[in-house]
Amino acid sequence: MRPHGIMFHHFHGQDHAPSQGSIDAATFADLIDRVGADRILSADEWLHRAENGALQDDDVCLTFDDALRCQIDVALPVMKNLGLTAFWFVHTSMLDGEYSRLEVFRQFRETCFDSLIQFYGAFEEQARNTVGCQTVSDALDQLDIGTYLSEYPFYTSADRRFRFVRNEILGEKRYTQIMDEMIELFGQSIESLAKNLWIDADQIQSLAEGGHQIGLHSHTHPVAVAELPPDRQLWEYKTNAQRLRSIIDGPPRAMAHPCNSYTPQTLEILEEIGITVGFRANMVEGNWSRLEFPREDHSNIVREMQACGSQSSPATKPATSR
Ligand SMILES: [Zn+2]
CATH class of the missing domain: 3.20.20.370 (Glycoside hydrolase/deacetylase)
Known part of the structure; x- marks a missing residue:
């Protein structure tokens, strides 16, 4: 070691x-x-x-x-x-x-959805609406779930699929835009989600x-x-x-x-x-x-x-x- x-x-x-x-x-x-x-x-x-x-x-x-x-x-x-x-x-x-959107988005996931799987589903739907269903499907065909982010053994298949869509298909700018839209759709705001998160x-x-x-x-x-x-x-x-x-x-x-x-x-x-x-x-x-x-x-x-x-x-x- x-x-x-x-x-x-x-x-x-x-x-x-x-x-x-x-x-x-x-x-x-x-x-x-x-x-x-x-x-x-x-x-x-x-x-x-x-x-x-x-x-x-x-x-x-x-x-x-x-x-x-x-x-x-x-x-x-x-x-x-x-x-x-x-x-x-x-x-x-x-x-x-x-x-930092990363933490606010996490808070959104944790507080506005019953489960992570439910969030992943809603997110992918929003991604398909934004960049086109076929584009997302074609890109996901390239995903090898067994090797993608294999350095993080604790990720589930659903975690890997979400990160693939976020990192490889959308990129940071479009990911942020999609999440901001979802937060608004759920009647939340960045400020309300950010309360008491940081030192x-x-x-x-x-x-x-x-x-x-x-x-x-x-x-x-x-x-x-x-x-x-x-x-x-x-x-x-x-x-x-x-x-x-x-x-x-x-x-x-x-x-x-x-x-x-x-x-x-x-x-x-x-x-x-x-x-x-x-x-x-x-x-x-x-x-x-x-x-x-x-x-x-x-x-x-x-x-x-x-x-x-x-x-x-x-x-x-x-x-x-x-
Ligand atoms: Zn960090």
Whole structure:
């Protein structure tokens, strides 16, 4: 095993309802126990060792993506109890009232549909209405469900089909347009769905003061940074860094690639703006640089725990959202 991060997104408990892939505080504590709290380095120590090429094979760290309020409300108290710190990869547009559609769309899916399958059905219908039924059918003929996104073993066939339509047929612009139309059709708004989803500047500052590492995750959280022109990529990360610098002491040194999307040029841009350590979003083997440390999705560890019967209660909903 190589040194790696463990990647967390959604939690439930307190005011946060269970959602796809979410876990509760008890499962989070069980997961830390299974990984071994003594293997988990503080965020500062991980950063220091990573920068100096001194990480050991079994070193791990905890990482939280997307600056979600449920992470602060549910996971942070558990970490405080255990004296652990983590990396928090924070996109910043929401601090200016510009909401990452990715998270708002997830909230829409979770709150306006009885099941994910129901959402996928409604979405595909809307996609067919927009780009033409035959176009979607012809493209779907090219989908090999067994190999598409096979690096994410926890995706179901329906998850893969949805992502194929979203990523390969529509692209980000048309996907956003279709989802915005659906939200309106359901009598919702971006603002109502965005309520209480993210942490604010005070909470980011207090995390940093508590010994956590605040890192970049782009400004607006595009789903495919790799497809953006280099100047837009630079804008995403530079704006993100400047915004975080206005909140925390010192420049951010770590980052995580949103949706695991980047190019060699992205890595050059990150080096240029002073980032020393970066994280991918899966455990795929490769000859990775310091800006591409692997991360294990928490759902893979939870699944192992459930398979071993070590979990005390069925406290997770399957799969994750990305
Ligand atoms: Zn993210």
